[in-house]
Amino acid sequence: MAYRNINYEKTRTFCEHVFKGYGFSEEESRIITDVFLFADLCGIESHGMQRLNRYHYEITNGMVNVHAVPVIVKETPVSAVIDGNDAMGQLMAVKAMQLAIEKAKKSGVGIVSVRNSNHYGCAGYYANMAMREGMIGISMTNTESIMVPTFGKKAMIGTNPIAFSIPADPIPFTFDSATTVVPRGKLEVYAKRDGKIRNGWAVDENGQESTDAERVLNNIIGKLGGGILPLGGAGEENSGYKGYGLGMIVSIMTGILSGGATDNYVYKTGHGSGIAHFFMAINLDLFGDKEEVRKRVSTFMQEVRDSDKADGQDHIYTHGEKEFLAKDKILSEGIPVQEKTYEELKQIAEYTHSEEYLPELM
Amino acid sequence: MAYRNINYEKTRTFCEHVFKGYGFSEEESRIITDVFLFADLCGIESHGMQRLNRYHYEITNGMVNVHAVPVIVKETPVSAVIDGNDAMGQLMAVKAMQLAIEKAKKSGVGIVSVRNSNHYGCAGYYANMAMREGMIGISMTNTESIMVPTFGKKAMIGTNPIAFSIPADPIPFTFDSATTVVPRGKLEVYAKRDGKIRNGWAVDENGQESTDAERVLNNIIGKLGGGILPLGGAGEENSGYKGYGLGMIVSIMTGILSGGATDNYVYKTGHGSGIAHFFMAINLDLFGDKEEVRKRVSTFMQEVRDSDKADGQDHIYTHGEKEFLAKDKILSEGIPVQEKTYEELKQIAEYTHSEEYLPELM
Numbered sequence: 001m002a003y004r005n006i007n008y009e010k011t012r013t014f015c016e017h018v019f020k021g022y023g024f025s026e027e028e029s030r031i032i033t034d035v036f037l038f039a040d041l042c043g044i045e046s047h048g049m050q051r052l053n054r055y056h057y058e059i060t061n062g063m064v065n066v067h068a069v070p071v072i073v074k075e076t077p078v079s080a081v082i083d084g085n086d087a088m089g090q091l092m093a094v095k096a097m098q099l100a101i102e103k104a105k106k107s108g109v110g111i112v113s114v115r116n117s118n119h120y121g122c123a124g125y126y127a128n129m130a131m132r133e134g135m136i137g138i139s140m141t142n143t144e145s146i147m148v149p150t151f152g153k154k155a156m157i158g159t160n161p162i163a164f165s166i167p168a169d170p171i172p173f174t175f176d177s178a179t180t181v182v183p184r185g186k187l188e189v190y191a192k193r194d195g196k197i198r199n200g201w202a203v204d205e206n207g208q209e210s211t212d213a214e215r216v217l218n219n220i221i222g223k224l225g226g227g228i229l230p231l232g233g234a235g236e237e238n239s240g241y242k243g244y245g246l247g248m249i250v251s252i253m254t255g256i257l258s259g260g261a262t263d264n265y266v267y268k269t270g271h272g273s274g275i276a277h278f279f280m281a282i283n284l285d286l287f288g289d290k291e292e293v294r295k296r297v298s299t300f301m302q303e304v305r306d307s308d309k310a311d312g313q314d315h316i317y318t319h320g321e322k323e324f325l326a327k328d329k330i331l332s333e334g335i336p337v338q339e340k341t342y343e344e345l346k347q348i349a350e351y352t353h354s355e356e357y358l359p360e361l362m
Numbered sequence: 363m364a365y366r367n368i369n370y371e372k373t374r375t376f377c378e379h380v381f382k383g384y385g386f387s388e389e390e391s392r393i394i395t396d397v398f399l400f401a402d403l404c405g406i407e408s409h410g411m412q413r414l415n416r417y418h419y420e421i422t423n424g425m426v427n428v429h430a431v432p433v434i435v436k437e438t439p440v441s442a443v444i445d446g447n448d449a450m451g452q453l454m455a456v457k458a459m460q461l462a463i464e465k466a467k468k469s470g471v472g473i474v475s476v477r478n479s480n481h482y483g484c485a486g487y488y489a490n491m492a493m494r495e496g497m498i499g500i501s502m503t504n505t506e507s508i509m510v511p512t513f514g515k516k517a518m519i520g521t522n523p524i525a526f527s528i529p530a531d532p533i534p535f536t537f538d539s540a541t542t543v544v545p546r547g548k549l550e551v552y553a554k555r556d557g558k559i560r561n562g563w564a565v566d567e568n569g570q571e572s573t574d575a576e577r578v579l580n581n582i583i584g585k586l587g588g589g590i591l592p593l594g595g596a597g598e599e600n601s602g603y604k605g606y607g608l609g610m611i612v613s614i615m616t617g618i619l620s621g622g623a624t625d626n627y628v629y630k631t632g633h634g635s636g637i638a639h640f641f642m643a644i645n646l647d648l649f650g651d652k653e654e655v656r657k658r659v660s661t662f663m664q665e666v667r668d669s670d671k672a673d674g675q676d677h678i679y680t681h682g683e684k685e686f687l688a689k690d691k692i693l694s695e696g697i698p699v700q701e702k703t704y705e706e707l708k709q710i711a712e713y714t715h716s717e718e719y720l721p722e723l724m
Binding site for chain 2: 074077078079107113150153154164166181201208231232237239241249251252255257258259282287288297304307309312315316
């Protein structure tokens with residue numbers, strides 16, 4: 001896996017032209033690009049430029065409807081349910097979180113549930129939108145089933161990430177994690193190394209723990225059984241049922257509350273992917289002086305970072321810190337992309353008539 | 363560890379007399395007893411009668427104020443912040459969740475944040491209160507620090523359970539889990555077996571993984587360093603930072619939002635324990651016909667239970683199912699208690715003048 005860098009600003013310009021090339025408006029293209037580059041800025045390769053090709057596929061195959069008009073199907077002062085009508089996930093999610101924030105400004109809390117959307121990228125992006133408004137932001141999404149429930153051998157639940165963000169200084173708290181023990185991308189990375197994954201990450205088609213990355217991935221692709229384990233691993237010994245339960249909570253908050261598809265029916269709706277999301281914004285004014293709350297979060301996070309390190313360790317990170325620290329490096333040194341990813345970008349550039357904006361390799 | 367059973371109904375009567383003996387009213391004693399016996403009915407020994415002695419200690423030492431009058435310090439149509447003034451945790455929590463439910467009936471959502479309370483028993487009890495009203499119930503509490511953050515060697519975060527409940531047939535969904543990989547009680551059980559705990563459960567005073575149950579427990583008791591690992595285990599390999607982050611979210615939602623003590627200051631307030639809670643009730647009417655939502659949850663849970671079992675397994679449980687199945691057995695066969703627990707009950711009976719109600723061993 002050879003990596004080369006591409007300039008951040010040039011990549012932004014390129015992306016905006018690509019999305020305009022698919023038919024999105026200037027404003028829409030700017031929004032989608034911002035979500036994509038948030039991932040790369042955080043150093044989360046899996047959800048950034050590396051994944052543009054997946055969206056290219058979904059847009060050009062009509063799974064994502066470029067001209068979708070989402071509809072609010074039910075609304076109260078504290079909530080809304082939206083049918084995305086197969087909209088681009090990033091656009092749908094930004095609109096939904098904006099609505100949750102508006103409601104939280106007026107009513108203290110805003111809950112927005114979305115069905116018939118598509119992959120929305122980093123869950124943390126949307127949680128951060130509320131955080132930047134001085135609120136708690138919560139964002140969840142279901143995905144195609146890949147998690148095998150405790151004692152099962154068939155994937156029934158998605159990677160189902162939970163993101164939670166709250167303002168703090170100097171580093172906001174942003175938690176953004178799949179409820180599986182590892183994401184699929186990590187299996188792919190290990191498969192490329194020496195074909196071995198760690199015990200406790202995945203099960204084979206018989207529901208037995210497997211360290212054979214190729215076999216597990218082929219099973220997932222071919223839907224032959226098995227999949228990734230919940231956070232906590234196999235069986236009950238290390239509490240894998242907790243990760244499985246957290247995954248179920250996300251399934252409930254997304255596919256079920258929105259009236260959309262549950263994880264096991266995602267990509268089987270006959271139209272779009274059927275992915276569903278959940279967003280919540282909570283106004284910190286509910287809990288007294290919001291600046292005081294912010295100070296208390298900052299103090300606690302600092303106390304945790306300053307606490308005694310394990311022998312051999314010199315840094316305790318709080319959630320969002322690594323991403324916060326990654327930003328400057330990416331801005332100055334560029335976004336690392338694999339050669340394969342760059343080849344994909346070339347084809348996407350051609351399809352969207354954006355060749356002149358394709359950033360050169362640094 | 364020899365177990366003998368005590369009759370469920372007689373234990374209920376005994377408990378009610380015990381709490382009246384401490385000075386709680388008849389109604390208060392009934393409420394506290396109900397929370398205690400919920401744990402035993404669910405087969406969760408650690409939070410039931412076995413723990414009565416701990417509360418005896420906290421009540422008789424004045425950490426729990428039997429006559430506390432909690433005060434609402436801030437209130438909106440969707441929220442309240444309550445100072446518990448060192449109230450009995452179970453009483454405080456029931457009142458707080460009742461308030462959250464009332465608000466959710468009127469406004470769709472109710473959020474109640476509580477500071478200066480005490481241990482409240484099973485988090486799931488309060489989530490279930492909202493579930494029985496046809497709502498989503500969420501309940502969290504901080505506790506004394508026992509979780510060591512990733513790369514740390516000092517306990518900074520509590521066991522910090524998260525409970526979530528939603529109606530479903532025939533078995534409601536009730537998730538109730540500490541964000542540590544295992545609870546402290548599990549270390550105690552393993553220590554009594556052969557003194558060994560599993561790798562990935564705890565770290566010693568140097569922040570290194572340890573399987574020496576005695577050493578880890580002594581360190582915890584003596585505050586010598588080390589503690590229990592977050593869900594996901596040590597380091598980053600199996601995503602222990604996810605359990606650590608979930609624990610931090612609970613710290614934020616409880617001690618920080620309520621303006622109370624964070625986990626690292628619990629039991630160091632100079633008065634009560636300073637434990638803080640968070641409760642949320644969400645009215646399912648927000649998402650359309652609540653009976654339809656209930657049906658969708660039921661269907662998804664059934665599909666998960668019916669999905670292919672791993673070789674050698676014959677049952678996939680959904681969350682709350684084991685507890686649901688335990689109930690009939692306890693009602694007919696009684697509550698199993700250790701001899702040591704029964705000796706404690708005898709002393710408690712004497713202190714509270716409830717000897718005549720002490721259930722005999724079956």
